[in-house]
Amino acid sequence: MKKSLKFFCLAALVGCSLLTVSSAFAAKTIKVGIVDTYSGPASTYTNDVRDAFALAAEKINAAGGILGRQLEFFTRDSKFKVGLGLSAAKELVMRENVDILMGTINSSLALAISDFAKQEKIPFLATFAKSAKITGENGHRYVFSMNENTAMIGKAAAEGLAKRPYTSYWIAGDDYEYGHAVADGVWENLKKLKPGVKLLGQSWWKVGEPDFTPYITAILAQKPDAVIVATGGRDCVPFLKAAQATGFNKQVPFYMHTATEISTLKPLGLNAPEGVIGTANYHSYYPDTAENRAFVAEFEKAYGRTPAVGALYGYITAQFISRAYTKAGAIDTEKFINALEGLSVDSPVGKVTMRAEDHQVMLPMFMGVTTKAAGQSVLIAKDIVTIPAEETMPSLDEIRKARQH
Amino acid sequence: MELFTGLSFSVLCIQILVGLSKATILFIVASGLTLILGVLRIPNLAHGSLYMIGAFTTYSIATAFSQSSLGFWVALLLAPLAVALIGLIMEQGLFRFLYKRDHLMMLLFTFSFSLVFADLVKMIWGSDYRSLAVPEIFQGSYLLLGMPFPRYNLFLLLLGPLFAAGLWYLTNRTLLGKISRAAAVDREMVGAVGVNVNLVYAAVFVIGCYLAGIGGALVAPTQNITQGMDHSIIIEIFLIVIIGGLGNVWGALLGAVIFGLTDAIGILVAPQFGIVFPYLAVITVLIFRPKGLLKSIW
Numbered sequence: 001m002k003k004s005l006k007f008f009c010l011a012a013l014v015g016c017s018l019l020t021v022s023s024a025f026a027a028k029t030i031k032v033g034i035v036d037t038y039s040g041p042a043s044t045y046t047n048d049v050r051d052a053f054a055l056a057a058e059k060i061n062a063a064g065g066i067l068g069r070q071l072e073f074f075t076r077d078s079k080f081k082v083g084l085g086l087s088a089a090k091e092l093v094m095r096e097n098v099d100i101l102m103g104t105i106n107s108s109l110a111l112a113i114s115d116f117a118k119q120e121k122i123p124f125l126a127t128f129a130k131s132a133k134i135t136g137e138n139g140h141r142y143v144f145s146m147n148e149n150t151a152m153i154g155k156a157a158a159e160g161l162a163k164r165p166y167t168s169y170w171i172a173g174d175d176y177e178y179g180h181a182v183a184d185g186v187w188e189n190l191k192k193l194k195p196g197v198k199l200l201g202q203s204w205w206k207v208g209e210p211d212f213t214p215y216i217t218a219i220l221a222q223k224p225d226a227v228i229v230a231t232g233g234r235d236c237v238p239f240l241k242a243a244q245a246t247g248f249n250k251q252v253p254f255y256m257h258t259a260t261e262i263s264t265l266k267p268l269g270l271n272a273p274e275g276v277i278g279t280a281n282y283h284s285y286y287p288d289t290a291e292n293r294a295f296v297a298e299f300e301k302a303y304g305r306t307p308a309v310g311a312l313y314g315y316i317t318a319q320f321i322s323r324a325y326t327k328a329g330a331i332d333t334e335k336f337i338n339a340l341e342g343l344s345v346d347s348p349v350g351k352v353t354m355r356a357e358d359h360q361v362m363l364p365m366f367m368g369v370t371t372k373a374a375g376q377s378v379l380i381a382k383d384i385v386t387i388p389a390e391e392t393m394p395s396l397d398e399i400r401k402a403r404q405h
Numbered sequence: 406m407e408l409f410t411g412l413s414f415s416v417l418c419i420q421i422l423v424g425l426s427k428a429t430i431l432f433i434v435a436s437g438l439t440l441i442l443g444v445l446r447i448p449n450l451a452h453g454s455l456y457m458i459g460a461f462t463t464y465s466i467a468t469a470f471s472q473s474s475l476g477f478w479v480a481l482l483l484a485p486l487a488v489a490l491i492g493l494i495m496e497q498g499l500f501r502f503l504y505k506r507d508h509l510m511m512l513l514f515t516f517s518f519s520l521v522f523a524d525l526v527k528m529i530w531g532s533d534y535r536s537l538a539v540p541e542i543f544q545g546s547y548l549l550l551g552m553p554f555p556r557y558n559l560f561l562l563l564l565g566p567l568f569a570a571g572l573w574y575l576t577n578r579t580l581l582g583k584i585s586r587a588a589a590v591d592r593e594m595v596g597a598v599g600v601n602v603n604l605v606y607a608a609v610f611v612i613g614c615y616l617a618g619i620g621g622a623l624v625a626p627t628q629n630i631t632q633g634m635d636h637s638i639i640i641e642i643f644l645i646v647i648i649g650g651l652g653n654v655w656g657a658l659l660g661a662v663i664f665g666l667t668d669a670i671g672i673l674v675a676p677q678f679g680i681v682f683p684y685l686a687v688i689t690v691l692i693f694r695p696k697g698l699l700k701s702i703w
Contacts, residue, residue, distance in 0.1 A: 039532050040532045040533075040632075041532070041533060041534050041631065043532075043533070044533065172676075175680075201676060201677075202676065202677055203672065203676035203677065203679065204676070204677050204679075205679065205680065206680055208631075208633065208637075210624075210627075210628040210629070210634070210637065211427060211627055211628055213423050213426075213427075213555060213558060213627075214420065214423045214424065214427070214668060214669040214672045214673075214679075215672055215676070215679070217416075217419055217420055217423050217552065217553070217554075217669075217673075218416075218420060218669075218672045218673040218676055218679075219676070220552065220553065221413070221416035221419075221420075221552070221673065234534050234629060234631070237534070237536050237629060238536070238627075238628045238629045241536065241539075241627070241628075242555075242627075244544075244545075245539060245544070245545070245546060245555035245556075245557060245558075245627075246546055246553045246554075246555055247545065247546045247553045248553075250553075251553065267534075267535075267536040268536060268538075269538065271538045271539070271544070
């Protein structure tokens, strides 16, 4: 017994020393820690971010890495819980010594990780969270947003709706921060662009409302010219289902962010309503450029599915990381941030710039209308209008005001 | 014809019909809960879980037929039977040994079942939500009084009275119904006259679970099939059973109609606060009729 214990201790010692030696000799890598929701409904969106990031990282590594170092990444499932996600971020920094944090679809968690990143002076590249506070009110040196936010959605939608002949509107949406932020954003901007608009009234339902039929019939009764629908995530699907059943959009046109996006349309197949006005940051079939086609082909080959909007976020995040380090010429956080400010990278939707002042990525927004396409089992967007990022970005004055509080 | 601004008679009618079609599903599920409550005295908190399993099973069977409408009808037949089978296993395997226990014990017991079922669903179907297409015959809507009314909701509306009639026949015209009504009032006496009470209990429990399953199957094409369906419905149907009168099938019907109508009319009158109206109705009923609107068997 004693002998075996002694032997075990010795073996453990030898093992440990071998481990330290091997890690000392292992080539240093650039480590990215991704915290996101990988279980539950939100994973529909987040898997694309991770998979496109992995694909881009693979290509970067095959081409010799970044400044001679390989890019590696770790994922942690936050299960859409703030506490869990925050401890995962801490663990990634303390134990894995990651150089960069990335994620998450949950805005509250993104803001919590952003605070932590500020304390630890670790860059945090937020993907998919749509709260305007990330780069607005709560923005700081160490946080970057890699996608559109509610303020930009509001501006883009207002821009597109103002060009249409509607004056009396109804607003309906999910009764939580995202819903109200989108609705307020669209409405405030629309009033500026088109002073004659009237708001007839509003409907708000609980998040996860199972049946939208009574809400839709009540809205139709008010006969607005158009409806602004501010639902997010998984509520978009049953809403479109109820819209299809009631013939909503055949009577009153309505707008919904992501209504034209494949993540929303795919679960409905051909039973999605046609003629819904939507905005999205990405379509696999638009713009029809060589870059986009190559990106889609590569993603489909690797994962056997069409890339959704999350894939764009994941892809550009990897590009920005690689370019910023290369530009900085050293693996150094402060130099990395300086390099990232104002940096432009090529992407499937053209050249994309990281705005230096507020660390908000400048992505174009595509507004279109849902339609059936020949030989396709999922609806697509037609009549696509590109709203350039310059028109949707909050002004620098707005950012300054927001950050003063 | 305007009742007041923006609220015409035809709009009100449509909204009432939408509310009643929602009430149909609530009634079907709640009647199962109230049957089990009345005869077996089990406040079955896992009833919502059975409804959720019914919906998920419907999805699996229907999509096995590669989205053709036939799949939904086959699923409507088979999924509730699968749920009834789960009910039979529950009753025979566990509940029949516990009829002598007190209500609190039963409440905790069925609650733990709801947790087990929730995890089972997660293990079998994963945590993604599912979406099932409305069967082709019922896609789109009819124009009634100049307003669109979804065809599937009309189908539900027609099913409601059928189920009510069927339940009336079951409880009033069949031997099983008569015995179970007698057992609800005085179970020792029923046993004393030589009826096999255990068999009656098993049958009633299975019928109750079947009703939960068919509610889940019917709701599947109208909403996301998702984790958490069990919680939202169990709260609603318990309130319905309480305001209707415990163990009273007609009470479940009345409660479901009140719940569905206040929901729909509330959304029409005050769309920003639509959520609260059904609950206000429940509170109002309980202030004036603490034991529920119809005769409670407890």
